[in-house]
Amino acid sequence: xxxxxxxxxxxxxxxxxxxxxxxxxxxxxxxxxxxxxxxxxxxxxxxxxxxxxxxxxxxxxxxxxxxxxxxxxxxxxxxxxxxxxxxxxxxxxxxxxxxxxxxxxxxxxxxxxxxxxxxxxxxxxxxxxxxxxxxxxxxxxxxxxxxxxxxxxxxxxxxxxxxxxxx
Amino acid sequence: xxxxxxxxxxxxxxxxxxxxxxxxxxxxxxxxxxxxxxxxxxxxxxxxxxxxxxxxxxxxxxxxxxxxxxxxxxxxxxxxxxxxxxxxxxxxxxxxxxxxxxxxxxxxxxxxxxxxxxxxxxxxxxxxxxxxxxxxxxxxxxxxxxxxxxxxxxxxxxxxxxxxxxxxxxxxxxxxxxxxxxxxxxxxxxxxxxxxxxxxxxxxxxxxxxxxxxxxxxxxxxxxxxxxxxxxxxxxxxxxxxxxxxxxxxxxxxxxxxxxxxxxxxxxxxxxxxxxxxxxxxxxxxxxxxxxx
Numbered sequence: 001x002x003x004x005x006x007x008x009x010x011x012x013x014x015x016x017x018x019x020x021x022x023x024x025x026x027x028x029x030x031x032x033x034x035x036x037x038x039x040x041x042x043x044x045x046x047x048x049x050x051x052x053x054x055x056x057x058x059x060x061x062x063x064x065x066x067x068x069x070x071x072x073x074x075x076x077x078x079x080x081x082x083x084x085x086x087x088x089x090x091x092x093x094x095x096x097x098x099x100x101x102x103x104x105x106x107x108x109x110x111x112x113x114x115x116x117x118x119x120x121x122x123x124x125x126x127x128x129x130x131x132x133x134x135x136x137x138x139x140x141x142x143x144x145x146x147x148x149x150x151x152x153x154x155x156x157x158x159x160x161x162x163x164x165x166x167x
Numbered sequence: 168x169x170x171x172x173x174x175x176x177x178x179x180x181x182x183x184x185x186x187x188x189x190x191x192x193x194x195x196x197x198x199x200x201x202x203x204x205x206x207x208x209x210x211x212x213x214x215x216x217x218x219x220x221x222x223x224x225x226x227x228x229x230x231x232x233x234x235x236x237x238x239x240x241x242x243x244x245x246x247x248x249x250x251x252x253x254x255x256x257x258x259x260x261x262x263x264x265x266x267x268x269x270x271x272x273x274x275x276x277x278x279x280x281x282x283x284x285x286x287x288x289x290x291x292x293x294x295x296x297x298x299x300x301x302x303x304x305x306x307x308x309x310x311x312x313x314x315x316x317x318x319x320x321x322x323x324x325x326x327x328x329x330x331x332x333x334x335x336x337x338x339x340x341x342x343x344x345x346x347x348x349x350x351x352x353x354x355x356x357x358x359x360x361x362x363x364x365x366x367x368x369x370x371x372x373x374x375x376x377x378x379x380x381x382x383x384x385x386x387x388x389x390x391x392x393x394x395x396x397x398x399x400x401x402x403x404x405x406x407x408x409x410x411x412x413x414x415x416x417x418x419x420x421x422x423x424x425x426x427x428x429x430x431x432x433x434x435x436x437x438x439x440x441x442x443x444x445x446x447x448x449x450x451x452x453x454x455x456x457x458x459x460x
């Protein structure tokens with residue numbers, strides 16, 4: 001039988017102690033329990049990438065992780081990519097400039113994926129970016145501008161203090 | 168709530184884990200990265216009473232390289248392998264094949280033990296274990312046992328693991344530096360499940376002829392298999408274009424494919440032949456001829 005268990009975790013720099021259902025996925029926990037609805041749910045079985053968040057610095061699909069498995073973890077969601085003063089982060093600015101979103105549904109997952117990539121590999125080239133984006137489905141198929149935006153944002157990640165994404 | 172009604176527990180030791188498996192008598196499932204299990208749960212293909220989270224068990228995510236070969240702890244992730252520089256020389260085939268496993272986000276969580284226990288017929292890792300004669304180290308109520316790679320996977324999503332057992336490690340035999348090898352895979356989307364793949368390696372004898380060739384394929388409906396007919400053909404031969412063309416033809420003939428939602432059996436056979444050809448060309452250091460327009 002499912003039951004509630006207490007977990008503690010950090011999301012976008014804020015500490016939470018919350019009861020999580022044992023059958024809850026991390027994405028359901030973020031959206032329904034913590035009311036952080038920026039992370040989108042697409043396929044719910046690990047194919048589309050819309051629910052990507054960072055767990056301890058690594059991009060993961062939050063539909064393929066149980067909420068109790070995030071106990072003790074440090075999570076970054078799309079809400080955490082902006083600067084502390086509410087301004088857009090470097091990736092978000094580049095996405096706006098390049099019109100790298102159409103319907104916007106896949107955007108949170110692509111931003112978090114690109115954030116993880118550029119944090120670890122600020123010099124990733126277009127091939128590497130496309131390789132990584134193979135795990136994110138955009139059905140508006142706007143990949144050209146998405147790749148352009150990520151390429152442009154690299155500069156900010158080479159100087160992390162300017163990226164506005166230090167969380 | 169997408170998942171079936173289930174409980175969750177995170178034991179601290181291997182012994183506690185085995186005790187739980189025994190206590191739940193086959194109604195528990197182990198979860199580590201969850202990258203294969205969670206979709207199964209989401210589709211309600213599985214509804215275990217409880218998930219036993221082994222992702223934080225100590226000492227099970229080491230990559231050890233020694234004179235006897237490479238040992239991977241069951242909790243080793245694809246990213247751990249990708250980031251391990253010494254593996255590229257200690258077992259170049261393993262490093263190259265793992266590059267085809269899944270997508271960026273999945274690679275951060277997915278584990279070798281999980282992939283092997285799940286045993287999807289289209290997965291790369293079980294194909295490597297089968298083709299490379301790796302040993303699978305298993306712990307259960309009766310202690311440790313070692314299962315030969317070729318005997319571990321019994322069929323699609325079916326292994327020789329008992330309900331009270333878990334995989335703790337995989338041991339790949341030592342890899343001679345001069346060994347020739349190739350890995351080729353075809354998937355519709357980068358990182359997606361293989362429609363066909365070929366795993367090939369052989370050593371060279373003093374005369375430059377292939378010795379002890381291993382030819383494994385992905386593309387049969389039940390599991391990855393070695394193709395003895397192709398291995399027999401290659402044994403003692405200099406691997407040139409003619410031999411490779413023969414190997415491709417025999418491989419296509421030997422592969423047992425069936426029609427499924429992805430492709431007709433005949434097309435998959437042709438893909439398998441093409442993967443064998445390309446992998447052997449790589450192994451032999453030959454270039455593919457461009458197809459005439």
